Amino acid sequence: RRFVFAFNEGDKDQRELLGGKGAGLAEMTNLGLPVPPGFTVSTEACRYYLSQGELPPSLAAEIDAHLKRLEAERGKRLGAAEDPMLVSVRSGAKFSMPGMMETVLDIGLNDASVVGLAKATGSERFAWDSYRRLIQMFGSTVLGIDAARFGAVLDDAERANGAAGDLDLDTDALRGVVKAYKGIVRDTTGRDFPQEPREQLDMAVRAVFRSWNTERARIYRRQERIPHDLGTAVNVMAMVYGNLGPDSGTGVAFTRDPATGAPGVYGDYLSEAQGEDVVAGIRSPVPLEDLEQLDPASFTELRRIMAMLEGHYRDLCDIEFTIERGKLWMLQTRVGKRTAAAAFRMAIQFLDDGLIDVGEALARVTGDQLAQLMFPQFDPGFEAKPIATGVPASPGAAVGTAVFDSATAAQTGGKVILVRRETSPDDLPGIIAAEGILTSRGGKTSHAAVVARGMGKTCVVGADDLEIDTDQRRLTTADGVVVREGDTISIDGTSGCVYAGTIDVVPSPVVEYFEGRLDVDEHRRDPVVQAVSRMMIYADEHRRLGVHANADTADDAKRARRFGADGIGLCRTEHMFLGERRHHVEALILAETAAERDKVLAELLPMQLGDFVGIFTEMDGLPVTIRLIDPPLHEFLPDLTELSVKVALAEARGEVDEGDVRLLRAVKRLHEQNPMLGLRGVRLGLVVPGLVAMQVRAIAEAAAARIRAGDDPRPEIMVPLIGGTEEFELMREEIERVLHDVAEATGIEVRAKIGTMIELPRAALTAGRISRHAEFFSFGTNDLTQTTWGFSRDDVEGSFFPAYLEKGIFVTSPFESLDEEGVGRLVSIAVEEGRAARENLLIGVCGEHGGDPSSVHFFDRIGLDYVSCSPFRVPIARLEAGRAAV
Ligand code: PEP
Ligand code: MG
Known part of the structure; x- marks a missing residue:
């Protein structure tokens, strides 16, 4: 079995085997774009390494063969003392996991080849800068040394030389940095920085494979629902140098704005820089448009390639490139990630441009993205640390004053967040009144969650770090932060985060549109609303369900x-009997005689009738x-323990309440260990005489009334x-x-x-x-x-x-x-x-x-x-x- 593939051996559809980056490099190579030569070690090798704890035995020979080819193509040898070839080693999984895994650049440099590189490029400073980069990246990612230690040395050097940044360090200063870096490696690992290029390469490959299983990578995959067993590929590529002087640099670009979907060229460019410098934020990059002034030829070439890639992929592409002394090199491309808003807009743009058909346009947006567009959201710019995190049960963003019981929520008016340990049907008025609901118990199908979702209300449940004290009307976080009734809190039903204080919320124009609250002009002005509304038409035209x-x-x-x-x-x-009406259901369940039962049913009938008339009227013809x-009876009867305590206390005071005693007797009789599996559903209808008859009567009479009114x-x-x-x-x-x-x-x-x-x-x-x-x-x-x-x-x-x-x-x-x-x-x-x-x-x-x-x-x-x-x-x-x- 082969584990290594040259760039010209793959294509864009091989993401499974070659990873997204490998597949993109292969595709660009095949398109004849200027991609430095290289090869991809497959995800299969990674899976082998992770399961066996060692690289596949045949891998070393395969890599040797590909290296030889690469060396022949470049006319240089990896890490040679004279004019050395250097390579980069980058991770690349099937699904992009930005920044989650490792990269090492400038593999092949050592004490000898650094001199050779200086000579070959005519720049000593560049060579030593590259060497210090290698040790820094290799040290932190392959050898596991705390990156801050290298950072501190660089800072010291800048200070000692009165330099404003890394660009201002001269060759001597960089030599000093390299020496200090090597000292760090020796001190922390007990051995010298490896000088053998091939060993550097092997170690880097292993490190990339291992980085698949770092904590942050696992967390990211869980969040993004990426399977844990895919593994990553490794891309080995001949280095081109963006740090070779002012006519060199590196950048990232998108063929359209991935945040809004607006057409145009978006990106950042950093001159005299290498690889990760742009994303790492070491120096501030300039907007990509500035490249037009800096290097018009490369800019024109880049735009041509971007247009070509977008047309080829028929989608938003993001790319990474490097310019080495005025020569443009493509280092990466892939179909770019985008926000929900951009996804809708771009699908419509590509459709209108004739690049994709309606089916493809529908395939490019998802229900989850639409859901995101439908919830009010916290202003994306906010900065605050959550005081607690729970289960995100119903998305959206809600801000309000904390209240700890339903009655207060209903009376307070204004914006409130109902905070409960858990909710019961009695809380319905509070839920209706509240902007959002926060509980310390329960999950996504708990009462609070189901009801809140039904109403489109933001809800976070099961924030079990919160101590909710209804009597004292306050909650306490694990860190001891106390929020009292009347204090403002903000809850995020998309992430489950709870914040103290106010975070600004913006309403969803898409919901305003569905609700019919946008006028024609507002509708026209909002490209996202327009895109969504058109997509809905296409979906309705095609759906069978x-x-x-x-x-x-x-x-x-x-x-x-x-x-x-x-x-x-x-x-x-049964939802019609929550809140106020709950007591009728309670009375019905507790009724001991037929007469009592009939009385309650007679009271319920007109209420049900009214409900159904209302619904049929709205749903005429459907x-x-x-x-x-x-x-489930536990949702309708008082809690056994609470009621027992109440009765016992009353008895101790000599104030026996006959009603409560009777209720307690009945609650005990009907108490179930597993009410969800108990007397509910059809079972209740079969054992409580008259209940179903009353409901059916209400339905039939309501329908008859609507028919009489001319409805259907x-x-x-x-x-x-x-x-x-x-x-x-x-x-x-x-x-x-x-x-x-x-x-x-x-x-x-x-x-x-x-x-x-x-x-x-x-x-x-x-x-x-x-x-x-x-x-x-x-x-x-x-x-x-x-x-x-x-x-x-x-x-x-x-x-x-x-x-x-x-x-x-x-x-x-x-x-x-x-x-x-x-x-x-x-x-x-x-x-x-x-x-x-x-x-x-x-x-x-x-x-x-x-x-x-x-x-x-x-x-x-x-x-x-x-x-x-x-x-x-x-x-x-x-x-x-x-x-x-x-
Ligand atoms: C269900 O069980 O899926 C259902 C719709 O009924 P309920 O959630 O009311 O039990
Ligand atoms: Mg059910």
């Missing part, structure tokens, strides 16, 4: 429609899937959490009976599809029997994930998920991106067997995954009819559904 919204109120429904939803895929009716009540309401009634067909059939009978009764009473027949959620493995595995009775399925992938993995959706993200992510057991939480292999298999089985029994079975998904980009592609692949997600994610799902279809 329907996109519905999870919406529980008329307001949500209205927004869902503005955001382009094709209907409501999940109306969680399907509205209403799920029968599914309250399209209710679909959905049964939650069934394990098999028996539960569903019982429910179906009751639903049909009520629909029939209402039709008799009103004279209006409401046609409602009756279907079920599939959110338990047993339901998925028996889908063929269920679909004989159900007209539609909607996958509740939150519960299906919980029950397939056996992970409590309430607890895991704050407990062992961080460790699981760290260990690479999964790259993202399965509650966020669907676990295709396991949960997805159940979904596929249910789709297949459900449709086998009923060909026109309508199938959707309404778990959180319905708005997750990668999951949307999976749902498209396996043939679902629609996905349903929170209104704010509707545009994201539309875009991804379009991308999935091209």
Whole structure:
């Protein structure tokens, strides 16, 4: 097997084997661009080295052969005493990891070749400057010596010579620096700086391979979701010298502005400098345009090459170049990273320029990028250190005064951040009133997180370093910083960071656009909004999947429609009983006699009716899937411990409250160790008489009222959490009976599809029997994930998920991106067997995954009819559904 490839042996599509840099160098070489000759040691060699602890045995001979070729081409020998060839050694993985791994330049210099280099170039100063660079880079990256030690020597030398910077050091001063550097190497490693060029090269190659696994590289990969097992390639290239005098230099450039996507030439140039100097910020570079004055010929040539590369890659390219005594050399190119805004703008520009088609344009933007554009953000220029970090549960930026309970949040008015240890349904008014929510417990599917995401509110949960003291109305950070009620804090739901004080927030013009709040001029003036709006049109034209919204109120429904939803895929009716109305549900659950129960149901009916009328009105002509009540009881009943303490204290004071005593009795009776697996969903509907009938009646009467008003309401009634067909059939009978009764009473027949959620493995595995009775399925992938993995959706993200992510057991939480292999298999089985029994079975998904980009592609692949997600994610799902279809 070969591990080494000359630049002219590869091409741009070999990023896996040659890394991004290697593939780019190969492509430029093939295009006939001025690339210094060199070769790439493949990622495969890296994987071998990292797993075996040594380089592949055949590698040394391969490198020798390629070096020989290189030497022949340059007419020089590596590190020779006379006119030496030097090489650079650079990392380059499949996915770019800027600055994360190592680079060593000027390999081949030693005490003899430095003299030869001076003679050959006619510049002693240059040769000694290069030598000191080699020892500095080699010392810190290969030998692991603290870079600050070298930095200190250089500073001292500059001071002693009255020099303003490294450029002002003369040859003698640089000789002194080299001597001091060599001393550092000897002192710290116990051996002299290696003089043998080939040994330098080998050590550098190993160091680059090792740098794949440094802490910072691992953190970066985790963040960017780059697999840990790819390894990096190493590029060995004949050195060209940007530090060979004033007519030399080095620069980086982009073919368009990667921040905004605006056309033009963007970059930095630094004369008399080498390699990393530009990015390292040693001296301040000048804008690339200045090169036009400094070296017009090279500038013209550079622009020609940049235009050629952009046309060739049909995308934004970033490049690195060096000018050696007026001769331009290309050192790197790749398709450049860009911001979300630039991605949208450039996709449209390339489309309009005829370089790419609509499918390619859609492929170049992502739902995640659109999501970024949709959240208000902290002013990018801010500088502040977070006081705590939690789980980023709902993106965006929120600033407000800290309040520690819901009632205060609702009353305070103005901008508040609701700070709770965890949230309960009682907190809903506070959540609605707040700009953002911060909790010290819970994960991404905790109540606070789900509700906040549904509302598009910024939310950070599980910041477990925070001590939240609701009684004292303050929080304390691990460092002892105290934030009291009324103090301002800022939370970042994209990063999970919490800051003390105010950080400026800018609203998202893209959301203003979706909300219909931009006028035509504002729309025209904003190129990002324009690009997004056009992309949405293309996505809608191409997508096969329907996109519905999870919406529980008329307001949500209205927004869902503005955001382009094709209907409501999940109306969680228990959400209609949060806040004020919660006590009715409590009373219903606790009712001991039929009379008590009927009384509560009679109170609930008009409320439900009103809710449904509102939603149907907003969703006229579109399907509205209403799920029968599914309250995990712990979310609706008082906490057992708190209530026990309250009753015990009251008893001790001799003030027994009969109501509380009775409540306690009932709470004890209904207390469950695992409420998520307890009396909820269809189970509740089957054991609490009258509950389902009341809901169905409300749905049917509301629909009848809208029909009477001339509308076209399209209710679909959905049964939650069934394990098999028996539960569903019982429910179906009751639903049909009520629909029939209402039709008799009103004279209006409401046609409602009756279907079920599939959110338990047993339901998925028996889908063929269920679909004989159900007209539609909607996958509740939150519960299906919980029950397939056996992970409590309430607890895991704050407990062992961080460790699981760290260990690479999964790259993202399965509650966020669907676990295709396991949960997805159940979904596929249910789709297949459900449709086998009923060909026109309508199938959707309404778990959180319905708005997750990668999951949307999976749902498209396996043939679902629609996905349903929170209104704010509707545009994201539309875009991804379009991308999935091209
Ligand atoms: C689900 O389980 O995926 C679902 C949509 O229902 P809920 O989140 O309300 O349990
Ligand atoms: Mg569920």
